[in-house]
C-alpha cells in the first residue's frame with residue numbers, strides 16, 4: 001500500500017452502493033516522481049481500447065510521454081496551462097486524448113466522438129485505480145500547441161490532457177492545493193440529475 005494513500009478519505013460518500021473501483025477513483029495533484037512500469041502503462045491504454053463506441057468507430061487516439069524520456073515529457077508539459085503544469089510535472093506520465101471527428105466509412109460528422117473518447121478515458125482511469133495508480137484529467141492545456149507539437153492531422157482534435165502516476169506526499173503542494181487535496185469529493189444528488197416522466201421531475 002502506498003504510504004501516501006488518501007484513498008480512504010477521498011472515497012466517494014455514496015448514497016447507494018457502487019463498485020469499489022468507482023468509489024475509489026479520484027483526481028489527485030500530489031504525485032510522486034516514480035516512473036510507471038511500461039507494462040502497466042500499456043494496460044491503461046488497453047483498457048481504453050476496449051471501450052464501447054458508436055458504430056465501433058473507436059475515435060480515440062492518445063499521445064503519451066513518460067517522465068523517463070525527459071525531453072518528451074517536457075514537451076508535453078509545455079502544452080499544459082501554467083496552473084496544471086505546477087503539479088502535473090511530478091506525474092509519471094502525461095497523455096493527451098485526441099478525438100477523430102468524422103466516421104471513416106461515410107465521412108459524416110460523428111456526433112458521439114467526444115462521448116466515446118470519454119468512455120475510453122473513463123476505462124483508463126478505472127484500470128489505473130485497479131493497478132494502484134491515479135489519473136487526473138485536464139481541460140487546461142493549449143490545444144493548438146498540442147496540435148502543432150505533435151502534428152495532429154486535420155479531422156482530429158486534441159481533447160483532454162491527463163496526468164498519470166503514483167500518489168505522493170501531500171506536502172509537495174502549496175497550502176491552498178493541500179487544502180483542496182483534502183476536501184471531500186462532492187456530487188449533485190441523483191434527484192437533480194435523473195428525471196422521470198418530465199424534465200426536472202426527480203426519480
Ligand SMILES: Cc1cc2nc3c(=O)[nH]c(=O)nc-3n(C[C@H](O)[C@H](O)[C@H](O)COP(=O)(O)O)c2cc1C
Pocket residue numbers: 025026027028084136137138139140141160185
Ligand atoms: C474533462 C476534464 C477536465 C478537467 N480539467 C482539469 C484541469 O484542467 N485542472 C484540474 O486541476 N482538474 C481538472 N479536472 C479534474 C476535475 O476537477 C475533477 O475530476 C472533479 O473535481 C471531480 O473530482 P474527482 O475526479 O476527484 O472525483 C478535469 C476533469 C475532467 C474530467
